[in-house]
Amino acid sequence: GQNIDQPTEMTATEGAIVQINCTYQTSGFNGLFWYQQHAGEAPTFLSYNVLDGLEEKGRFSSFLSRSKGYSYLLLKELQMKDSASYLCAVTQPSGGYSTLTFGKGTMLLVSP
Amino acid sequence: NAGVTQTPKFRILKIGQSMTLQCAQDMNHNYMYWYRQDPGMGLKLIYYSVGAGITDKGEVPNGYNVSRSTTEDFPLRLELAAPSQTSVYFCASTLTGSQETQYFGPGTRLLVL
Numbered sequence: 001g002q003n004i005d006q007p008t009e010m011t012a013t014e015g016a017i018v019q020i021n022c023t024y025q026t027s028g029f030n031g032l033f034w035y036q037q038h039a040g041e042a043p044t045f046l047s048y049n050v051l052d053g054l055e056e057k058g059r060f061s062s063f064l065s066r067s068k069g070y071s072y073l074l075l076k077e078l079q080m081k082d083s084a085s086y087l088c089a090v091t092q093p094s095g096g097y098s099t100l101t102f103g104k105g106t107m108l109l110v111s112p
Numbered sequence: 113n114a115g116v117t118q119t120p121k122f123r124i125l126k127i128g129q130s131m132t133l134q135c136a137q138d139m140n141h142n143y144m145y146w147y148r149q150d151p152g153m154g155l156k157l158i159y160y161s162v163g164a165g166i167t168d169k170g171e172v173p174n175g176y177n178v179s180r181s182t183t184e185d186f187p188l189r190l191e192l193a194a195p196s197q198t199s200v201y202f203c204a205s206t207l208t209g210s211q212e213t214q215y216f217g218p219g220t221r222l223l224v225l
């Protein structure tokens with residue numbers, strides 16, 4: 001079956017660093033996405049990891065270990081606007097195509 | 113480019129009523145997806161399409177139907193609305209598949225009473 005786990009909620013202070021973990025057990029694996037979703041809005045793309053290692057993009061970095069079924073999203077220099085839900089999603093083969101399976105999301109609350 | 117558009121933004125249905133959620137994209141994307149998102153949950157795939165005339169079931173297809181007669185449009189049909197279908201529905205598209213960034217529409221909030 002498919003299982004993608006991430007913490008339900010995290011809190012952090014403005015200016016700090018926070019790491020959001022995601023573990024997955026899926027029947028197939030092509031890559032792992034992180035999306036950001038503000039309340040009442042659609043998800044927006046943050047990062048995509050296919051190979052093991054760290055991908056850095058400004059204040060956001062994402063890490064993947066395929067052998068461990070593990071990823072994390074690292075947010076530096078937190079800002080109030082980073083308060084949002086962060087969705088981990090695995091893309092995997094489905095029939096002759098591929099589909100995306102999402103975790104439940106981690107709600108991040110950034111306080112002053 | 114308008115990207116991915118969805119109508120309506122919000123709708124209240126009575127149990128047993130039917131409706132169609134509209135989704136359109138102007139990016140000439142081949143792949144389109146319908147997801148539902150319940151409070152505190154991630155997105156669950158309802159149906160997807162890899163091109164005009166080709167659709168397939170996702171994780172939670174029961175109670176829904178789709179069609180894809182053109183590249184641009186991918187409507188989602190609810191035939192007999194049930195309270196369990198109260199949710200936020202997102203449509204998304206990609207050019208060549210799920211290994212690309214998905215572009216999401218703004219969502220349709222549906223309440224079934």
